[in-house]
Amino acid sequence: MKVGIYYGSETGNSEILCEDIETELGAGFDCDIQSLADVDPSALEPEAFYLFVTSTYGNGDLPSTALPFEEALTGGKPDLKGIRFAIFGLGDQVFAETFNHGSEKLAAMLVAQGATQVGERGIHDASSFEMPEDIALPWVQGIMAQMAADKAA
Numbered sequence: 001m002k003v004g005i006y007y008g009s010e011t012g013n014s015e016i017l018c019e020d021i022e023t024e025l026g027a028g029f030d031c032d033i034q035s036l037a038d039v040d041p042s043a044l045e046p047e048a049f050y051l052f053v054t055s056t057y058g059n060g061d062l063p064s065t066a067l068p069f070e071e072a073l074t075g076g077k078p079d080l081k082g083i084r085f086a087i088f089g090l091g092d093q094v095f096a097e098t099f100n101h102g103s104e105k106l107a108a109m110l111v112a113q114g115a116t117q118v119g120e121r122g123i124h125d126a127s128s129f130e131m132p133e134d135i136a137l138p139w140v141q142g143i144m145a146q147m148a149a150d151k152a153a
């Protein structure tokens, strides 16, 4: 199965995490890591599965590299029925009022266009003592287990 691992990142943490996720998934998946800057939402495929990883910047916004993707979603309103995705957010509790709002907003935008979210959104807090991969990799395993269970049902 093709797994598109797409990141919105300002300083690279989300991109590095995507590489860790690809390694965690192993050779059984056809992984494709891309910046959201290079992804056209209308080109997403129902046969694939998508893992979005994004940080939050500004006033609870997506990072600037992901803004064209946001614009293509909200302006172009592509039909995403049949598209399945999961999402992991990187943020910092220091920004209490907008903590991880970027990933929350992106999930809502994808669902609004008809996509189906698999599992709960994963989140990382840069103010915690945990590394992003220590939260995200067990989360990915849970998501893929749910995908397998959904397929078997």
Ligand SMILES: Cc1cc2nc3c(=O)[nH]c(=O)nc-3n(C[C@H](O)[C@H](O)[C@H](O)COP(=O)(O)O)c2cc1C
Residues within 6 Å of the ligand: 008, 009, 010, 011, 012, 013, 014, 015, 054, 055, 056, 057, 058, 059, 060, 061, 063, 090, 091, 092, 093, 095, 098, 099, 100, 101, 126
């Ligand atoms: C200027 C600035 C603004 C930020 N704003 C927020 C925010 O509003 N909410 C939040 O949860 N995290 C915020 N963060 C934290 C980042 O999302 C977090 O450090 C993340 O790990 C960065 O990942 P990236 O390198 O992939 O962009 C901000 C960080 C910076 C430097």
